[in-house]
């Protein structure tokens with residue numbers, strides 16, 4: 001068995017692979033206050049609930065955009081699984097050529113998404129990850145990671161309105177039928193929702209335009225992340241929703257780097 005772990009700023013997603021097949025997907029909240037023993041106990045409980053044995057785990061791969069938690073998780077894996085985890089970072093083979101000014105700056109989750117999208121689609125591709133932040137990435141058909149854009153995530157945009165004003169309440173993010181709304185809650189919901197649909201369309205179209213000089217084919221657009229479903233249904237520019245794109249990427253990177 002192989003454990004695939006992606007640590008985001010809100011959640012860590014954990015996948016279990018048995019003979020190359022995904023047999024479980026778990027989500028734990030990202031909490032820098034939790035100790036390695038607390039995470040260890042969570043994982044042991046999930047293993048036992050699913051009738052899995054930690055002794056069967058022969059490998060672990062971790063990508064993280066929360067450096068502090070990476071350290072905690074490395075300890076968890078050593079102590080409870082007795083293996084040395086593979087960490088997505090410098091020195092790891094990915095098959096992607098990162099064109100960032102400083103490739104070390106690029107979030108591990110964005111690399112992992114790019115690896116999956118490149119392998120799955122073999123086309124120029126734009127990946128949108130609707131996580132704590134919303135990230136857009138442009139990858140050419142030959143696997144060059146050209147770069148991208150980072151925007152405030154959907155939830156943190158709504159939270160900022162609530163926290164920085166006296167009269168705006170905390171709201172649930174929901175799809176709206178009409179943009180002209182008649183009370184405060186629905187006004188915020190409308191602004192966030194339609195603002196987001198519009199932002200995605202505008203950024204994707206601009207990226208497609210800039211990507212024209214690299215490939216003849218138009219970029220394929222894939223969305224992932226906890227909040228992807230909300231926008232994907234109403235976005236004409238998103239071709240596909242792939243909720244577990246990051247786990248798919250971790251699986252590919254693990255295969256490329258295992259001894």
Ligand SMILES: Nc1ncnc2c1ncn2[C@@H]1O[C@H](COP(=O)(O)OP(=O)(O)O)[C@@H](O)[C@H]1O
Nearest residue numbers: 008009010011012130131132133155225226227
């Ligand atoms: N299935 C879901 N339905 C609704 N909201 C979700 C779901 N999964 C995650 N979220 C929320 O979406 C936001 C982004 O989540 P996630 O994609 O896990 O972020 P990250 O990768 O940054 O940890 C968080 O605020 C989280 O609470």
Ligand SMILES: CC(C)(COP(=O)(O)O)[C@@H](O)C(=O)NCCC(=O)O
Nearest residue numbers: 008009010065105106107131132133
């Ligand atoms: C942009 C991010 C915060 C997104 O993280 P997430 O929303 O998935 O938790 C993360 O990819 C990150 O910290 N990146 C480093 C900066 C960069 O990619 O340029």
Ligand SMILES: [K+]
Nearest residue numbers: 008109129131
């Ligand atoms: K993520």
